[in-house]
Amino acid sequence: MTTPVKVVVDLSKPKGERESIIPLTEEEIAQREADAAQAAIERAEREAEDQAKADAKASAITKLTALGLSEEEALALVGA
Amino acid sequence: MAYTLIETVTVGSGGAASIEFTSIPQDGVDLLLKLSTRTDRAANTDNIELQVNSNTGSIYTHKRLQGTGSGVFTGSFTGTVAYIINNGNNDTSNTFGNADFLIANYTSSANKSCSSDAVNENNATLAYQDLKAHLIADTNPITSIQLAPDSGTNFLQYSTASLYKIS
Numbered sequence: 001m002t003t004p005v006k007v008v009v010d011l012s013k014p015k016g017e018r019e020s021i022i023p024l025t026e027e028e029i030a031q032r033e034a035d036a037a038q039a040a041i042e043r044a045e046r047e048a049e050d051q052a053k054a055d056a057k058a059s060a061i062t063k064l065t066a067l068g069l070s071e072e073e074a075l076a077l078v079g080a
Numbered sequence: 081m082a083y084t085l086i087e088t089v090t091v092g093s094g095g096a097a098s099i100e101f102t103s104i105p106q107d108g109v110d111l112l113l114k115l116s117t118r119t120d121r122a123a124n125t126d127n128i129e130l131q132v133n134s135n136t137g138s139i140y141t142h143k144r145l146q147g148t149g150s151g152v153f154t155g156s157f158t159g160t161v162a163y164i165i166n167n168g169n170n171d172t173s174n175t176f177g178n179a180d181f182l183i184a185n186y187t188s189s190a191n192k193s194c195s196s197d198a199v200n201e202n203n204a205t206l207a208y209q210d211l212k213a214h215l216i217a218d219t220n221p222i223t224s225i226q227l228a229p230d231s232g233t234n235f236l237q238y239s240t241a242s243l244y245k246i247s
Contacts, residue, residue, distance in 0.1 A: 004097035004234065009089050012103035024097055032228075035136075035160075036173060039230050041130065042159045050153050051192060062171075 004029065081246050083112065088242040091101035095120065095234030099227045100240050106187045106221060108245030113181040113225065115198075117239040125200045125208050129161035130181060130229030132192070132222045136160055141219040148211045161230075165198040165210040170230065175201040176239060183222060192216040195226035 003023040010018050024032065035059050064074035088106055119126040131140075140162040146153045159165075167177035179198035186192060194214035200207050210239070216238070229235060 001096065005094070006098040006100060007089055007091065008095045008100045009087055009243075010100060010102050011086060011105060015087075018087060021092070021096070030207060034233075035129075035228070036233075038160060041155070042161075043127075043230065046157055049157070050154050053153070053155070054151075062129075 004032075081109070083244045083246055084108070086243045088240055091235045091237055091239040092169070093237050096152055096239075097228065099235065100224060101223045101241075101243050102192075102198055104186075104223050104225070104243070105245065106166045106223070109185065110245040110247055111183040111186045111222065111224075112244040113179075113183075114242045114244065115166070115179040115181070115227075115240070116162065116238045117179075117241070118167040118171070118176045119169065119239075120231035120234045120236055121229065121232035123168045123231070124170045124202060124204075124206055125177075126166045126168040128164040129228045129230050130146045130164060131161055132183075132216055132227045133218055133220055133224055134204050134226060135216075135218050137144040139218075141215040142193055142212045143200070146211075147218065149205045149207045157218060162194070162196075162214050162216065163212075163230065164196050165200050165208045166229070167196045167202070168179050169236065171200065171202040171207075172204070177201055183216075185218060186222040189219050191219060192222065207228070 005021050005023050008020045008022055060078045061074045065071055118233045138158060138160050141158040164179045165179060167175060177200050181192045181196045182190055194216060198214045200212045
């Protein structure tokens with residue numbers, strides 16, 4: 001398996017000498033895997049938040065129409 | 081205000097796990113990062129993770145407005161990276177997501193207010209557009225920026241990142 005690399009651009013150097021392609025160390029690879037796991041958790045949280053909002057909006061529309069509002073009025077109230 | 085290109089980097093064959101700008105000159109007012117990227121995530125869309133000053137703390141907060149092609153969402157989040165919508169490797173072949181990430185007053189000793197405007201390019205119903213207001217709670221002047229794929233492991237060849245200073 002090819003060792004992953006990082007591209008580092010050191011802006012303190014003159015143009016043309018700034019870019020280095022550096023293989024990741026074992027520590028960096030381990031950190032990357034830990035970061036990926038954390039990112040997966042955060043992504044799941046964001047998606048859960050989106051779904052919860054969509055569910056709450058749908059529930060609000062159902063309850064408002066049950067109270068006698070038209071669907072158009074309910075949608076206007078919940079900002080849909 | 082004048083825009084000055086500091087540097088553009090293009091990912092070579094084999095891809096890159098991350099892109100990092102270091103020793104960012106401190107003679108500008110704002111920083112603008114322009115991205116054209118695609119990752120190896122075997123799915124539609126991916127995010128780019130952005131960190132500054134190698135700060136891995138839970139200091140990155142955003143509020144977002146997002147269109148998916150079939151719906152619209154708002155949301156807020158605080159975590160260890162700032163997220164920017166991008167292309168995954170199941171999006172239309174040979175297309176790259178594009179994004180601007182603006183960091184205001186990057187040399188200041190206050191927290192950093194930022195904004196991003198990003199598009200996931202995909203010739204299908206599912207194609208994200210994403211506007212975010214960001215807060216990066218780091219009071220140090222920004223001297224480095226780290227970029228990495230979120231779900232993917234590599235930026236694909238021909239992905240580019242250009243850093244501008246605005247002064």
